[in-house]
Amino acid sequence: MKDGPVIAKIAALIGDPARANMLTALMDGRALTASELAGLAGVTLQTASGHLSKLGEANLTTVEKQGRHRYFRLSGSDVAEVLEGLMGLAQRTGAVRMRTGPKDEALRTARICYDHLAGERGVEMLDASYRLGLIEGAEKPMLTEKGRAFFRALGVDIEALERRKRPVCRHCLDWSERRNHLGGALGAALLDNFIARNWARREKGRVIAFSPTGAQAFTKTFSLKVSANFSAR
């Protein structure tokens, strides 16, 4: 009776189609201007402006002024996580079309979730990290000594990550796979790493495209089985 309205306020904010469009557009962690968001949401600039101020008041987004532009982004990865959770519910409902186009296919395979890898690849990576003993702990995942050495060898500055406030390892529920993938500072650092190595690159939308050699390297690094998916693209 008391905490209901609290979540209702947030949920109602996400519940408007225009705002939901804006939020999902921001899910890849990029910052977008008010005009861009207006276009994506299919509303006029002044309408979008109103929505964005509401989202800001609720601390779902933050603003960054730059010249005469105002860049909006999600205020944190936790917002993206909740949005992914809602997508999961929406998918399970069956009210959503299960028919998936080629774009959806690519999204399922590998996409960006705020700032880290999601989709099949993301889930595989987390699974492998547990299987290889790099990470331990169900509730609160922690790097093992072996994991530290492993990721350091990949070129990730673990110590720098640990100095930050953000958790190094974190589970993040994947709406398409409905299993956890790896979030947190390490998840973000790894995605950066893959992109820097040219294993993968960001494409339009939230798609992450692995190159053939990148996919091979990824598979080998995490001791994954070679799947039909990889050879297919």
Add this chain to the structure above:
Amino acid sequence: MKDGPVIAKIAALIGDPARANMLTALMDGRALTASELAGLAGVTLQTASGHLSKLGEANLTTVEKQGRHRYFRLSGSDVAEVLEGLMGLAQRTGAVRMRTGPKDEALRTARICYDHLAGERGVEMLDASYRLGLIEGAEKPMLTEKGRAFFRALGVDIEALERRKRPVCRHCLDWSERRNHLGGALGAALLDNFIARNWARREKGRVIAFSPTGAQAFTKTFSLKVSANFSAR
């Protein structure tokens, strides 16, 4: 532009204060009637009925008919998880409060339901039976081989129970916990068993009182965590 409205539908459902109240009330996994939910949400029965049918259509809740009551519960733990996520976001701005306690402590803890154990203990026992792999099947619970051996070792004549017409295992909805406990022939036999072992005895009214040693034995048998509840009573 595509998946925005999808999550918007779900979020909008959660976004109404009355529905949010109902959903949060259901977050502990209990099942509540439409009237109770109406009261908790502060709306009339007919309004609540409308809300509940919407929640059902979206598969956020499921219904269970029992007599002239209709018991509503969340359709899965994933729903509760999303709600918790929303609370987390809400917490950034708003305040949080805790829930209230019970009335009749002893009755809630353990009581007789027709001929089997109900209340916290009963619910715990059913939960444990699933967790330990003694029982399988959501709709129609069945003893596993492991379960047969387990209960036989406790001194229950499983074969005799199976010869009877009465179902061996049966879910029974618990009015205080609002979750299922174990009924059926096995549920009855187990309560007899506990009393015969002096783990518990029937008291005035419908209260079942566990002795300290009985509570300990019960806890150990079903591999339960030792709770403060036991030591407190």
Add this chain to the structure above:
DNA sequence: TTCATAGTTCGACGCTAGCCGAAGCATGGA
């Protein structure tokens, strides 16, 4: 059978909130 309780359906009312046009600031460039 009759009454009581639980819940649903229908219709009407009223408020909220999203929407856009127009006007108002603010920043940056010429």
Add this chain to the structure above:
DNA sequence: TCCATGCTTCGGCTAGCGTCGAACTATGAA
């Protein structure tokens, strides 16, 4: 200084939805 661009604020319109009273169905008890 003047204009263009990016965004916000204001005001009025409208649709949608949450709400309740009343009538109806279903289950159970006397």
